[in-house]
Amino acid sequence: MATIAASRIKRELKEVKADAELIKDDVSVELMDNSYLALTGEIPGPKDTPYEGGTFHLKIIIPETYPFNPPQVSFTTKIWHPNISSVTGAICLDILKDQWAAAMTLRTVLLSVQALLSLPEPDDPQDAVVAQQYKENQDAYRRTARHWACAYAGAKSSSRELDEKVERITEMGFNESDARDALSSTDWDVGRAVEKLMS
Structure with a gap:
């Protein structure tokens, strides 16, 4: 039986794959083990940052309560960044915690994580x-x-x-x-x- 979360992610995946801005930036997301509740993402290091030229992989776990609760997103590629744990890859980002809203989508998450690489927030650190x-x-x-x-x-x-x-x-x-x-x-x-x- 398809859950609300899985059917919503199915729709959002199509949107992400057709999104001109994400395609231009080489941001992508794929299913992990054919499950709509476990995804892998790929984000290139933004231009004019120390991460430029690198490709960073994400693990995205979708809760059954999505879209009412945020996905759990972490880096599987080791990265040196104030808002990302250099040990576990956990991300400190407000929209993945208390600022999440049900209207937000995978696209919002991917763009926000990419923006975080360009604009670290050292006063709200994860590391x-x-x-x-x-x-x-x-x-x-x-x-x-x-x-x-x-x-x-x-x-x-x-x-x-x-x-x-x-x-x-x-x-x-x-x-x-x-x-x-x-x-x-x-x-x-x-x-x-x-x-x-x-x-």
Whole structure:
């Protein structure tokens, strides 16, 4: 039996696939396991941001109570952003919480998440470490976000200097992902990153 949620998503998927703005921006959404209640989304990193050139994947879970409750959306591609958990991919975005309205659609969600990549809101963070770096050291934030976009989302032109720092720590026996996480949260200070990994 088709639920209200599933039939509404079926209609919204058609709208998303025919939406000129989303097509132009290469934003897409597909069914996961042929279920209208589990979707995967793809969002390109917006131009003139550290995420440019990367492709970011989303997991979208539609509750049975949709459209009266928002979908649960998270990044499955690791990303360095104040409003997205660098560990779980959880997103802090008002329309996915208390500002949701039944008139909103998948299109609204995809465009809002893409806009969040262009306009972080560090005063309402999901990841406190990234938000602090964003506020206190914009250069380190931009370099780190760019490095993560290259490492995890397929963006080009990574910083050789940052790649070498990751290599230095992996040569000490730490895995690459842990090394990158530690370096990112210590503004790329190798000594502090190693201390963090050993504590």
